[in-house]
Amino acid sequence: MKFTNSLIKGKLIRRYKRFFTDIEVNNNIVTAHCPNTGSMKGLLNEGNKVWITEHNNPNRKLKFTLEMIKVSKRIVGVNTHRANRIVEHALNNKLINEFKFVKSIKAEFKYSQDTRFDFLCDNKILEVKNVTLLRDNKVAEFPDAVTSRGSKHLKMLINSIKKGYKPYVLFLTQIQNINEFKIAKDIDVNYYKDYVEAKKAGVNFIAYRCYLSSKEIKIEKKIKIIND
Numbered sequence: 613m614k615f616t617n618s619l620i621k622g623k624l625i626r627r628y629k630r631f632f633t634d635i636e637v638n639n640n641i642v643t644a645h646c647p648n649t650g651s652m653k654g655l656l657n658e659g660n661k662v663w664i665t666e667h668n669n670p671n672r673k674l675k676f677t678l679e680m681i682k683v684s685k686r687i688v689g690v691n692t693h694r695a696n697r698i699v700e701h702a703l704n705n706k707l708i709n710e711f712k713f714v715k716s717i718k719a720e721f722k723y724s725q726d727t728r729f730d731f732l733c734d735n736k737i738l739e740v741k742n743v744t745l746l747r748d749n750k751v752a753e754f755p756d757a758v759t760s761r762g763s764k765h766l767k768m769l770i771n772s773i774k775k776g777y778k779p780y781v782l783f784l785t786q787i788q789n790i791n792e793f794k795i796a797k798d799i800d801v802n803y804y805k806d807y808v809e810a811k812k813a814g815v816n817f818i819a820y821r822c823y824l825s826s827k828e829i830k831i832e833k834k835i836k837i838i839n840d
Contacts, residue, residue, distance in 0.1 A: 613694060613701045614828040619663040619679060627656050633678050635662055644676035647693045651757040653745055655681050655688060663826060680824060684749045687824045689786030694829065695742040696730055698822065699784060702831040703733065709834060710780065710818060711736065727768045736778045739765050743785040743819070745796060751838065752785045752819070753796040759803055766806040770813045781810075783819040785835060793819035794839045807839070 625634040625641065633646045644664045646652075661682040667675060679691050699708075700719060706712045714733035721732035731738040745756040755762060769779035783793055797804030811817060823832040 613698045613830060615665065615679075615826070617665045617667065619665060619826045620676075622662050622664060624656065624660040624662050624681065625658060627652065632674075633662075635664055635676070635678070637664075642676050643674055644678045645672075645674040646678050647691045648678075648744070649692070650744070650755070652690060653756040654747055655683055655690065655744060657683075683746065686746065686749070686790065687788040688744050688746065689742075689822060689824055689829050690744055692742045695740055695784050695786075698786075698829055698831060699730070699738070699740050699782065702820075703731065703738075707831045708782070708818075708820065710816070711738070723768060723772065727765075729765070729769075735776060736780060737769065737772055738780050738782055739769065740782050740784050743783050743787065743793065746787055746790065750790075751792045751794055752783075752787050752790045752821070752835075753794055753799075754783055755796060755800050755803060758800045762800075763803050763806045766803075766810040766815065769815045770810050773814050778816070779814075780816040780818060783817070783837075784831075785819055785821040786824065786829065787821060788824050790821050790835065792836050792838050794837065797839075804839075 622635040622637040627633045633644045663680040664676045702708050703717050718732045721729045729737045730740045743752050743754045745753040772779050795804045819835045820831045821835050
């Protein structure tokens with residue numbers, strides 16, 4: 613997924629009211645939209661290098677969008693709105709080994725009245741979880757806060773097996789050069805328990821890291837899940 617607008621470098625000052633970030637750019641302060649509703653744990657230290665995009669849409673309240681943050685010498689993609697576009701690009705370009713041979717790719721699959729999954733690829737359901745948590749600079753983790761929605765998805769994925777689907781959860785790790793992933797069970801023990809139950813039931817869990825630059829973000833390689 614290539615950026616259509618050039619990225620602008622800056623320094624993080626603060627995030628507030630969840631959707632606002634103040635960024636220092638060339639000795640000026642601009643306010644950028646933060647398209648990430650999570651806690652962004654470990655990413656929000658003042659002075660962190662960031663990249664933002666500029667938009668000229670007059671209907672937008674904020675002209676800038678926060679895209680990436682540099683933490684512990686690693687670039688982290690924080691725009692969760694781009695996650696499904698990154699995965700869709702990967703599916704179309706055969707970058708995910710488990711989905712190389714699918715023929716049909718349908719986004720926003722309506723599974724039930726109250727549940728949508730990110731993709732249906734032939735008979736494979738694919739739910740995407742964006743990963744930005746990095747606490748020890750070696751292992752990426754999910755979630756970064758309690759996620760009742762994530763637990764609900766796992767229960768529905770278990771249910772989908774009975775209907776003939778083959779469910780997958782893809783932990784899209786937007787963290788540069790990371791090689792391992794795990795569930796942050798100390799942050800959400802219920803999600804970890806549901807993960808274990810779903811795995812036993814036949815839900816497939818995979819983690820892929822991204823290549824990140826000022827020009828594009830794309831899936832780069834599969835990484836190891838180490839909770840076992």
